Amino acid sequence: MQLSFSKMHGIGNDFVMVDCRQRPFVLDAAQIRAIADRHTGVGFDQLISIEPPRDASCAFYYGIWNADGSPSGQCGNGVRCVAAWLHRAGELAVGDTVRLESPSGPVTVRLSGPNAVTVDMGVPVLEPPRIPFQADAAADRYPIEVDGETLEIGALSMGNPHAVVVVPDLQASALDRLGPLLTAHERFPEGVNTGFVQKIDRGKLNLRVHERGSGWTRACGTGACAAMAVLRLRHEVDDQVRVSLPGGTLTIDWAGPGQTLWMTGPATFVFEGEWLG
Known part of the structure; x- marks a missing residue:
């Protein structure tokens, strides 16, 4: 061909x-x-x-x-x-x-x-059945068991499902193990893109993403949007954030629930x- x-x-x-x-x-x-x-x-x-x-x-x-x-x-x-x-x-x-x-x-x-x-x-999807994610009700934090550990995640869809985990160190060796396991977790029936995010300040985040179907990636636009949205829902960041990934930086703007999220890069x-x- x-x-x-x-x-x-x-x-x-x-x-x-x-x-x-x-x-x-x-x-x-x-x-x-x-x-x-x-x-x-x-x-x-x-x-x-x-x-x-x-x-x-x-x-x-x-x-x-x-x-x-x-x-x-x-x-x-x-x-x-x-x-x-x-x-x-x-x-x-x-x-x-x-x-x-x-x-x-x-x-x-x-x-x-x-x-x-x-x-x-578009508007981030927060309702668990629409992500899809198995949970009783929408929340800004969900506990989830992964390989004998309890992680705290944010979960939403940006057109594809995302799990976001806040961590102090993106170079921690445990992330290499936890990323693929969370991506294939049974509570996400269609799989999930897993983002590990480190908050630098209210306007800057660092991010690593393990994508369903592709593995670790140098950048994930919907993952950057999801990370910003999760921390915005928790009132931890402002309405414009620069998200740095291994391949470069994106600017994400979001006023909050019910509003359109914008990405520039x-x-x-x-x-x-x-x-x-």
């Missing part, structure tokens, strides 16, 4: 972008896994297809697949790359605001520069290529 693609990243969270505006998306899970292999394929955290919209109110649809071939509902770094890709393709001008359709529903993006994008990430082209697998 010959497949043209663009390789992009958003602060280190990397993507293979596939143009499906004029042709259907035909890759199966095995083919996606083959392209994702960082030794024998191209390598990526997620593969993103850019397609005609299914919702007439949106300009384009984008599909998201993890490195293991499983589908994803949303990707904050990915949607910024979609906007930058559309700009390069002549579909979006700097200064434009456009409505795009994700697997989780519509999102609004504003192209503030050729490679700088602000995204309306870069999107970068790496190379164009063809897959001949």
Whole structure:
């Protein structure tokens, strides 16, 4: 199969972008896994297809697949790359605001520069059945048993489920063990993206994320949004926060429950290529 693609990243969270505006998306899970292999394929955290919209109110649809071939509902770094890709393709001008359709529903993006994008990430979902997460009622803290330890998490959905754990040290060796275990925890029936967050002050957070379907990642846009939202719900941060991940920094703005959350950050082209697998 010959497949043209663009390789992009958003602060280190990397993507293979596939143009499906004029042709259907035909890759199966095995083919996606083959392209994702960082030794024998191209390598990526997620593969993103850019397609005609299914919702007439949106300009384009984008599909998201993890490195293991499983589908994803949303990707904050990915949607910024979609906007930058559309700009390069002549579909979006700097200064434009456009409505795009994700697997989780519509999102609004504003192209503030050729490679700088602000995204309306929607209203964080806090109700456990909608995350989905097994809990009796919504709360800003939940105890959860992981490998014989009781952790305290925040849980919400940003189009995909997130568990957020506040820690004093992101380099603690226990996190390498706890991240994958929490990602696969039975109380999250669809799996969960696990974020470990270190609060620096009311306007700055440091974050590491273990993603379902992809593992440890250099950046996670929805994870940055989730971390900020959890600490905002606890009144521990202000309504604008800079979230630093191993690959770079995002700015998150959120006024609080019931309000739209906004994410701003870069999107970068790496190379164009063809897959001949």
